[in-house]
Amino acid sequence: QQPVQSPQAVILREGEDAVINCSSSKALYSVHWYRQKHGEAPVFLMILLKGGEQMRHEKISASFNEKKQQSSLYLTASQLSYSGTYFCGTKDTSGSRLTFGEGTQLTVNP
Amino acid sequence: DTAVSQTPKYLVTQMGNDKSIKCEQNLGHDTMYWYKQDSKKFLKIMFSYNNKELIINETVPNRFSPKSPDKAHLNLHINSLELGDSAVYFCASSQYGTSATDTQYFGPGTRLTVL
Numbered sequence A: 001q002q003p004v005q006s007p008q009a010v011i012l013r014e015g016e017d018a019v020i021n022c023s024s025s026k027a028l029y030s031v032h033w034y035r036q037k038h039g040e041a042p043v044f045l046m047i048l049l050k051g052g053e054q055m056r057h058e059k060i061s062a063s064f065n066e067k068k069q070q071s072s073l074y075l076t077a078s079q080l081s082y083s084g085t086y087f088c089g090t091k092d093t094s095g096s097r098l099t100f101g102e103g104t105q106l107t108v109n110p
Numbered sequence B: 001d002t003a004v005s006q007t008p009k010y011l012v013t014q015m016g017n018d019k020s021i022k023c024e025q026n027l028g029h030d031t032m033y034w035y036k037q038d039s040k041k042f043l044k045i046m047f048s049y050n051n052k053e054l055i056i057n058e059t060v061p062n063r064f065s066p067k068s069p070d071k072a073h074l075n076l077h078i079n080s081l082e083l084g085d086s087a088v089y090f091c092a093s094s095q096y097g098t099s100a101t102d103t104q105y106f107g108p109g110t111r112l113t114v115l
Helices: none
Strands: A004-006 A009-013 A018-023 A030-036 A042-049 A055-057 A060-065 A070-075 A084-091 A104-109 B004-007 B010-013 B019-025 B031-037 B043-050 B053-057 B064-070 B073-078 B087-094 B110-114
Touching: A004 A084, A009 A018, A018 A084, A018 A104, A030 A060, A030 A070, A042 A055, A042 A060, A070 A084, B004 B087, B010 B019, B019 B031, B019 B087, B019 B110, B031 B073, B043 B064, B043 B073, B073 B087
Parallel strands: A009 A104, B010 B110
Antiparallel strands: A004 A018, A018 A070, A030 A042, A030 A084, A055 A060, A060 A070, A084 A104, B004 B019, B019 B073, B031 B043, B031 B087, B043 B053, B064 B073, B087 B110
């Protein structure tokens, strides 16, 4: 079952912060975050594991709330290069497939 | 060095034609995937192969047939192309496939346009 991402889109000014959420109705084992720039391939950012620690990629961090079956991606002091579509992908305990959310389009303006 | 490569990058063809997309990875990974990304950017898994064996076969038309000659290559052949097949097709690979921590690495994509 496909995870739900929110918001669908967000527009920021450079230096502002944003949070992107990824929720699932199924019990999750891992959440994978990707960023895709226009016309390019999705690029892996980080994995959050059940029971694991908060992760970080440059000034982007993420957490995993097992009770809520939700992961949040925190973009701090956004830069122009953060613009793109952020996807979360989730795996259940079988680990057999990565199911992606519909994506959150992030635009950072000067 | 390109980790996951696809050819061609762009493919424009007429309805009814048959076409193939090729994918190669030099990461030494055991598992490869095909995803379809439609105009709304939704990334949907189509197929997955682990060491040349088909392990994920989503509900896609029979016109789509994957082939894995060896674990470094996964090709996608599409028969009788339809307008609705227009999309970007991404190949990806990962070390194991069934591990929850397995990271997938994507190729640059093939933009297929059916006229």
